[in-house]
Every structure is written in C-alpha cells, then in structure tokens.
Amino acid sequence: xxxxxxxxxxxxxxxxxxxxxxxxxxxxxxxxxxxxxxxxxxxxxxxxxxxxxxxxxxxxxxxxxxxxxxxxxxxxxxxxxxxxxxxxxxxxxxxxxxxxxxxxxxxxxxxxxxxxxxxxxxxxxxxxxxxxxxxxxxxxxxxxxxxxxxxxxxxxxxxxxxxxxxxxxxxxxxxxxxxxxxxxxxxxxxxxxxxxxxxxxxxxxxxxxxxxxxxxxxxxxxxxxxxxxxxxxxxxxxxxxxxxxx
Amino acid sequence: xxxxxxxxxxxxxxxxxxxxxxxxxxxxxxxxxxxxxxxxxxxxxxxxxxxxxxxxxxxxxxxxxxxxxxxxxxxxxxxxxxxxxxxxxxxxxxxxxxxxxxxxxxxxxxxxxx
Numbered sequence: 001x002x003x004x005x006x007x008x009x010x011x012x013x014x015x016x017x018x019x020x021x022x023x024x025x026x027x028x029x030x031x032x033x034x035x036x037x038x039x040x041x042x043x044x045x046x047x048x049x050x051x052x053x054x055x056x057x058x059x060x061x062x063x064x065x066x067x068x069x070x071x072x073x074x075x076x077x078x079x080x081x082x083x084x085x086x087x088x089x090x091x092x093x094x095x096x097x098x099x100x101x102x103x104x105x106x107x108x109x110x111x112x113x114x115x116x117x118x119x120x121x122x123x124x125x126x127x128x129x130x131x132x133x134x135x136x137x138x139x140x141x142x143x144x145x146x147x148x149x150x151x152x153x154x155x156x157x158x159x160x161x162x163x164x165x166x167x168x169x170x171x172x173x174x175x176x177x178x179x180x181x182x183x184x185x186x187x188x189x190x191x192x193x194x195x196x197x198x199x200x201x202x203x204x205x206x207x208x209x210x211x212x213x214x215x216x217x218x219x220x221x222x223x224x225x226x227x228x229x230x231x232x233x234x235x236x237x238x239x240x241x242x243x244x245x246x
Numbered sequence: 247x248x249x250x251x252x253x254x255x256x257x258x259x260x261x262x263x264x265x266x267x268x269x270x271x272x273x274x275x276x277x278x279x280x281x282x283x284x285x286x287x288x289x290x291x292x293x294x295x296x297x298x299x300x301x302x303x304x305x306x307x308x309x310x311x312x313x314x315x316x317x318x319x320x321x322x323x324x325x326x327x328x329x330x331x332x333x334x335x336x337x338x339x340x341x342x343x344x345x346x347x348x349x350x351x352x353x354x355x356x357x358x359x360x
Contacts, residue, residue, distance in 0.1 A: 053304060060298040068293050073269040073286060079316045082292045087310060089293075094303045109276050118279060121272035132313045146272070170285045174268045176256050186316070197271055200262045216315055236258060243255050 030058040035116050038062075039100040060093055066117055067092055071124050077193070078128060079186045091127045091137035092120060101147075122146035129194055129209060132216055143206045146197065180238040184231050187217050191224055192231040 028051065030038065041048070041055030068089045075085035107115030126146045130138035142148050181189055191213060198205045213224055256264055265271040267281035302308045 053300075056304065057300050060300050060303075064298040068296055068298070069286070069289075069291055070269075070272075070282075072291055072293050073289070074272070077270055081314075081316070083311050086293055086296055087308070089296075090298060090303060090308045093298050093300075094308060097303050108274065114276060114279065118273065118275070121274075125272045132315060135310050135313060137308065167284050167287075170267070170281055173256060173264055174285060177264065177268055177270065193265070193270055196262065196265065200271065235261075239256050239258060239261075243258075 028054070030054050033058070035059065035062060035113055036102070036104050039096075039102050039116075042097060042100040045097075056093075056097055059096065062113070063117065063120065064089070064093070067120060067124065070121060071128075074124060074128055078190055080128070080131070084131065088124060088127045088131065092123045094137050095123050095127070096120065119147065125197060129197065130212065132212070141206070141208070143203070144209055146201070176239070176242060180235045180242075183238075184234065187219070188227050188231040190217065191227045192235070195228050 030041075033041075033055070038055040038059045042052050042059065045052035045056075068086065071089045071092065072082060072085040075081070075088060080088075102116055102119045104112060104115070108118045109115040123146075126140050126144065127138050129146075130140055130144065184192070194209065194213060195205050198209070210221065210224065213219070214221060217224070219227065262271060263278065266273045266278040268285060269282060273279040273282050299308075
C-alpha cells in the first residue's frame with residue numbers, strides 16, 4: 001500500500017532531497033500532530049488504513065480519560081452502570097472513527113482540544129439517549145443526533161470566562177438541583193432530561209425517541225407526557241420556593 | 247471542603263446552563279465545561295483505570311453487555327408522587343405551607359449532610 005507519508009514529505013521537502021529509502025523509513029509522529037490533523041488522517045482510512053489506525057490510536061489516547069469520565073457521570077445521572085458507561089465511551093469513539101467530521105472553523109473553543117471535546121459530548125449524549133434500542137452502537141438519524149443539531153447552531157457568542165464560580169458555589173448549585181430531583185423517580189428524570197436536551201436546541205423530541213422512551217420505561221405516551229409535566233412543574237416550583245427563601 | 251450555603255439560588259432563566267454545568271445535560275460552551283470539570287475534579291471515578299479498546303472499534307467488534315434498564319423495578323413512593331401531582335396541578339401558589347416547610351427542612355438537612 002502506498003504510504004501517506006510520501007505525500008506529506010513531498011509537501012515539506014523538494015522531491016530530490018529524499019530518496020525512496022528515506023521516505024520508507026520516515027515515520028509520522030502522530031503524538032506531535034494537532035488533533036485536527038489526527039482527524040484528517042482518520043478520514044483517509046479507506047485509502048490509508050495503517051496511518052488512520054495510528055492517528056485514531058493517538059486520538060483515543062488523547063481524549064479517552066475525559067470522555068470515559070464524562071460518560072460515567074452522564075450514565076450515573078440516568079442510573080446506568082459503569083459497564084454501560086464504558087460501552088457508551090467506546091460507541092462515542094466508534095462514531096468518531098466512522099464520522100471524523102469536526103470542523104475547526106465551528107469550534108466552540110480557541111483551544112482546539114477543548115473544541116474537539118465540546119464536539120464529542122453531544123455524541124456521548126446521543127448514544128445515551130438511544131442506548132438500548134439495539135445491541136450495538138446507536139446510529140442516530142439527523143433529527144435525533146445532537147451533534148448535527150448543535151452544529152446547525154454555529155458558534156456560541158461571547159464567553160465571560162471571569163464569571164466562573166468557585167467550587168463551593170458550584171457544589172451548592174449541584175446540591176440544589178439534586179434536591180429538586182430527589183422527589184422524582186428515574187423515569188421522571190430520564191423523560192425530563194431527554195425532552196430538555198432536545199428542547200434546549202429548540203427542537204421537538206423526535207418521534208423515534210419518544211417511541212424508545214415508551215418501550216424502555218414501559219409507559220404509554222400519555223403517561224410520558226404526564227411524567228414530563230409533573231417533573232417540569234415540580235422542578236420549577238421547587239426552585240421558585242427555594243429562591244424566595246434564599 | 248467548607249460547607250456550602252444552605253440554599254443556593256438557581257435562576258430559572260439559566261436552568262439549562264446549570265443542568266449542562268452539573269452533568270445532567272452536556273456542556274455546549276467553555277464556561278459550562280470549566281464548571282463541570284471543576285465540580286467533578288475530585289470525583290471517585292470507577293472507570294479511572296479503563297482504556298478504550300481501539301482494535302475493537304476498528305474491527306467493529308465492540309463488546310456489548312446484556313441491556314438492562316435499572317429503573318424497571320424502581321419503587322416509587324406514592325406519597326411523593328401525590329405531593330408532586332398536587333403541586334403540578336395547582337401551581338406553586340397553592341402548595342400548602344406545611345409541604346413547603348417539609349421541603350425546606352429536607353433540603354437544609356441534606357445540604358448539611360453533604
């Protein structure tokens with residue numbers, strides 16, 4: 001198989017400078033490549049499988065700690081086990097292998113690695129929302145895929161980094177949310193956050209997702225609507241009352 | 247870590263922002279991500295030693311366990327549900343004071359436990 005390094009080196013050095021032996025011995029140092037270039041190599045997997053594999057290995061090494069951790073937290077909120085969280089992590093990277101479509105110009109961070117992570121979190125969440133429909137990684141449609149929904153929104157506006165709160169305040173905010181959720185069953189929570197995730201982006205919950213919720217939770221659509229309404233009103237009421245007391 | 251304030255206000259207009267910052271929804275910007283990472287920096291991750299099996303992804307042979315929905319057998323307290331239904335039906339203005347007191351007591355006790 002022709003190696004991609006020849007093309008890379010041709011762009012870097014005049015052709016007469018390197019002979020064939022040098023080219024074959026030259027190795028691409030994937031560890032030093034920016035993540036966007038790793039994704040480019042991955043996108044060439046049909047023509048250059050070996051290089052794509054090496055790039056993907058480095059990509060996984062670079063981001064696995066963060067993605068597995070996030071997956072564990074999200075799965076914990078949905079009451080899924082760590083086993084599921086690890087499967088979801090694998091499915092997330094599998095989507096990257098299949099569709100390395102990150103666009104640097106749409107990055108939500110000037111730091112490209114953070115931008116890549118912000119691109120990957122919707123992939124995790126889509127896999128969680130669709131978990132259980134089949135015994136394989138989920139293949140979301142466009143209307144179900146948070147990555148595409150997010151992508152259509154383009155860049156986020158101004159970020160006020162100085163406003164980041166202290167950890168103590170963050171812990172207290174988390175405590176307030178957890179208190180508001182404490183009276184809700186996991187069925188309420190799953191319905192509430194699934195709806196909320198789509199509605200946040202101004203979308204309706206796609207019909208296949210509501211169908212999946214009915215099946216997973218053993219509820220009718222009417223019950224799902226009721227659960228959502230109860231959860232939504234309870235959370236709003238709870239927080240309103242707390243805010244008045246604070 | 248020092249004790250958090252008993253009650254921390256949460257602006258309802260920014261609820262999604264806070265859900266995304268605390269792990270209930272995914273972060274969509276740097277602020278939410280930084281809050282998230284700060285909040286969970288000391289979290290006891292069960293999967294901290296796990297790695298991604300690259301070969302299984304490339305070969306399309308990711309191991310899947312039997313699908314289990316843990317909430318199927320969930321026992322939900324009827325008393326809670328009735329309270330919620332009542333609050334949802336009547337709105338905040340109609341929630342009796344004794345329920346508000348009970349709720350605040352639970353919230354404050356839990357905050358101190360944390």
